[in-house]
Amino acid sequence: xxxxxxxxxxxxxxxxxxxxxxxxxxxxxxxxxxxxxxxxxxxxxxxxxxxxxxxxxxxxxxxxxxxxxxxxxxxxxxxxxxxxxxxxxxxxxxxxxxxxxxxxxxxxxxxxxxxxxxxxxxxxxxxxxxxxxxxxxxxxxxxxxxxxxxxxxxxxxxxxxxxxxxxxxxxxxxxxxxxxxxxxxxxxxxxxxxxxxxxxxxxxxxxxxxxxxxxxxxxxxxxxxxxxxxxxxxxxxxxxxxxxxxxxxxxxxxxxxxxxxxxxxxxxxxxxxxxxxxxxx
Amino acid sequence: xxxxxxxxxxxxxxxxxxxxxxxxxxxxxxxxxxxxxxxxxxxxxxxxxxxxxxxxxxxxxxxxxxxxxxxxxxxxxxxxxxxxxxxxxxxxxxxxxxxxxxxxxxxxxxxxxxxxxxxxxxxxxxxxxxxxxxxxxxxxxxxxxxxxxxxxxxxxxxxxxxxxxxxxxxxxxxxxxxxxxxxxxxxxxxxxxxxxxxxxxxxxxxxxxxxxxxxxxxxxxxxxxxxxxxxxxxxxxxxxxxxxxxxxxxxxxxxxxxxxxxxxxxxxxxxxxxxxxxxxxxxxxxxxxxxxxxxxxxx
Numbered sequence: 004x005x006x007x008x009x010x011x012x013x014x015x016x017x018x019x020x021x022x023x024x025x026x027x028x029x030x031x032x033x034x035x036x037x038x039x040x041x042x043x044x045x046x047x048x049x050x051x052x053x054x055x056x057x058x059x060x061x062x063x064x065x066x067x068x069x070x071x072x073x074x075x076x077x078x079x080x081x082x083x084x085x086x087x088x089x090x091x092x093x094x095x096x097x098x099x100x101x102x103x104x105x106x107x108x109x110x111x112x113x114x115x116x117x118x119x120x121x122x123x124x125x126x127x128x129x130x131x132x133x134x135x136x137x138x139x140x141x142x143x144x145x146x147x148x149x150x151x152x153x154x155x156x157x158x159x160x161x162x163x164x165x166x167x168x169x170x171x172x173x174x175x176x177x178x179x180x181x182x183x184x185x186x187x188x189x190x191x192x193x194x195x196x197x198x199x200x201x202x203x204x205x206x207x208x209x210x211x212x213x214x215x216x217x218x219x220x221x222x223x224x225x226x227x228x229x230x231x232x233x234x235x236x237x238x239x240x241x242x243x244x245x246x247x248x249x250x251x252x253x254x255x256x257x258x259x260x261x262x263x264x265x266x267x268x269x270x271x272x273x274x275x276x277x278x279x280x281x282x283x284x
Numbered sequence: 285x286x287x288x289x290x291x292x293x294x295x296x297x298x299x300x301x302x303x304x305x306x307x308x309x310x311x312x313x314x315x316x317x318x319x320x321x322x323x324x325x326x327x328x329x330x331x332x333x334x335x336x337x338x339x340x341x342x343x344x345x346x347x348x349x350x351x352x353x354x355x356x357x358x359x360x361x362x363x364x365x366x367x368x369x370x371x372x373x374x375x376x377x378x379x380x381x382x383x384x385x386x387x388x389x390x391x392x393x394x395x396x397x398x399x400x401x402x403x404x405x406x407x408x409x410x411x412x413x414x415x416x417x418x419x420x421x422x423x424x425x426x427x428x429x430x431x432x433x434x435x436x437x438x439x440x441x442x443x444x445x446x447x448x449x450x451x452x453x454x455x456x457x458x459x460x461x462x463x464x465x466x467x468x469x470x471x472x473x474x475x476x477x478x479x480x481x482x483x484x485x486x487x488x489x490x491x492x493x494x495x496x497x498x499x500x501x502x503x504x505x506x507x508x509x510x511x512x513x514x515x516x517x518x519x520x521x522x523x524x525x526x527x528x529x530x531x532x533x534x535x536x537x538x539x540x541x542x543x544x545x546x547x548x549x550x551x552x553x554x555x556x557x558x559x560x561x562x563x564x565x566x567x568x569x570x571x572x573x574x575x576x577x578x579x580x581x582x583x
Contacts, residue, residue: 021375022382026389032404032449033392035415039407048413052422101299108292116296123307125503125562127510129534130551131306133544134313137327157306160299218397220513225539239399239517242406249413256403260396267395271388278394278454279461 039253063250079232090155091212102167120161146231155216169280170204207273317548337549354529358508361444365451373459394453398513405446436526446514462496502565530554
C-alpha cells in the first residue's frame with residue numbers, strides 16, 4: 004500500500020472515531036437521565052458502574068404522573084402546552100404582518116425598527132421581569148394564562164420577525180405583482196398567494212415559538228404560584244422538596260424534554276435554517 | 285407591493301406595541317425603581333434616593349465578586365464552546381456515513397430547556413449517584429466521591445460545563461455555515477504550495493471564519509450573561525454565593541429578598557454590560573467587513 008493511501012485510511016478511521024466521540028459526548032447527559040428514569044433507584048445508587056440497562060421499568064413514570072404527586076406533571080404539561088401554542092400563535096401572527104411589511108412595503112424607519120428589535124432581543128429578561136411581576140400582582144392576574152402568554156409572545160417576536168423576513172425575502176415579489184395585475188383583490192392576494200407561499204416560514208416560526216415558550220423558566224417561576232403549575236417550574240422546584248426521588252426526577256425531566264426533542268428531530272433542517280437566518284444579521 | 289404601502293402602520297404597529305409594552309415600558313419602570321426605595325408591600329416607589337442603590341451595589345463585595353465571576357463565566361464558557369465547536373464543525377464539512385446523526389446529536393442540546401439541562405448535569409455530577417464520580421472511580425482516578433457542587437469553585441465550573449454543552453450547537457452551526465463558504469480552490473492552492481495543516485488553518489480557515497466567529501462569540505457571551513435555569517437547579521447561586529452571576533444576583537435581590545430597588549440597579553449594570561458587548565459586536569462587524577472588502581478588492 005502506498006503511503007498516500009495509508010494516510011487516507013488513517014484519516015478515515017480518525018474521522019469515524021471523532022464522529023463517534025462527538026455523538027457519545029453530546030448525547031450522554033440525555034442518555035444518563037433516561038437511564039436513571041428506567042432503572043430501580045437501588046441500582047442507580049449502587050456502587051457499580053451501570054452504563055447499559057439490563058432491564059427497563061416504567062415505575063418512576065407511573066409514580067411521577069400519579070395524581071397528587073408533589074410534581075403535578077400532568078397538569079403542568081397541559082398548562083405548558085396551552086401556553087406554548089397560544090404564545091407562538093400570537094407572536095407568529097403579529098410577527099408575520101410586521102415582517103411582511105418590512106420586507107415588501109416602502110416606508111421610512113425600517114432599519115431603525117429592525118435594529119431596535121435586535122437590540123432589545125439581546126437584553127436580559129430579568130430587566131423586564133421585575134416591573135412585569137409588579138404589574139401582574141397589581142392587576143391581580145397572578146396564575147393566569149394571559150400573564151404569561153403576552154410576555155412570552157413579546158420575548159420571541161423580534162426573533163420571529165427576523166426568521167419570517169428571511170423567508171419572505173425568498174418568495175418572489177413578481178408573483179404578488181402578477182396577482183395584483185390580474186385584478187386580484189386584497190383578500191385573494193392574502194389567502195391565495197401570500198399564505199400558501201409563506202407556510203414553510205410560518206411552520207418554522209411556530210416550531211421555534213413552541214420550543215422557546217416550552218423552555219421558558221424565569222418568567223413563570225416569578226409570575227406563578229404552586230396553584231398554576233408550569234412544567235419547567237415544577238421540575239425546577241422539585242429539587243427543593245424533601246426526600247427527592249432521583250428516578251422520578253429523571254422521569255419528570257425526560258417528560259419535559261420529550262416534546263422539544265421530538266420537534267427538533269422532525270424539524271431539524273428547518274431549525275438549523277431558522278437559527279442561521281434569525282441571527283446572522 | 286405598491287397597493288399595500290399605505291397599510292404598513294397597521295401591519296407593523298401591533299408587533300411594535302407588544303414589544304414596547306413588554307420591553308420598553310418595563311425597562312423604564314426598572315430604571316425608576318433603581319433610583320428609589322421600593323416599598324415591599326405596595327411594590328411602588330416610596331421616595332427617590334438618586335444613585336444610592338448603585339453606590340450600595342458598588343460597595344457590596346457580593347456585587348463586585350458577581351461582576352468578575354460573570355465576566356470569567358462568560359469568557360471561559362464561550363472560549364471553551366468555540367474550542368470544542370471548531371473541530372466538530374470541521375468534521376461536519378466532511379462527507380461520511382452517519383454525518384446526519386452527528387449533526388442532529390450536536391443540534392439537540394440547543395432545544396434542551398435550561399432547567400432540564402440543570403437536572404441532567406446535577407444527576408451527572410451528583411456526589412453519590414453521579415455518573416461522573418462513578419466513571420472516575422472505575423478508572424481509578426479518584427478513590428472517594430468528589431462533592432462537586434459543595435465547593436464554590438468546582439460548582440462554578442460544573443455550571444459552566446453545562447452551559448458549554450448547551451451553546452455548542454449554536455456555535456457549531458455558525459462555524460459550519462462559515463466553513464462551507466470557503467472556496468475549495470484556496471485549499472487546493474495551499475496544497476500545491478505545500479502548506480501543512482496548521483498553516484492552512486492559520487492562513488485560510490481562521491481568517492475566513494472570523495467574520496462569523498466574532499459576532500457568534502459575542503452573541504454567545506451575551507447569552508451566557510443571562511444563564512439562569514442551570515444555576516437555579518444546580519446550585520441556587522451557592523455555595524455561599526459562589527455561583528451567583530450578575531443575572532442571578534438580580535434575581536436573588538429581587539425575588540429572594542424582595543429588594544426590587546437594589547435588584548433594579550444591578551439589572552441596569554447588567555444592561556450596560558450587555559449593551560457594551562453588543563456595541564463591541566457592531567464595531568467588530570464593521571471593522572471585519574471593511575477588512576474583507578479591502579481584501580476582495582486587492583484580489
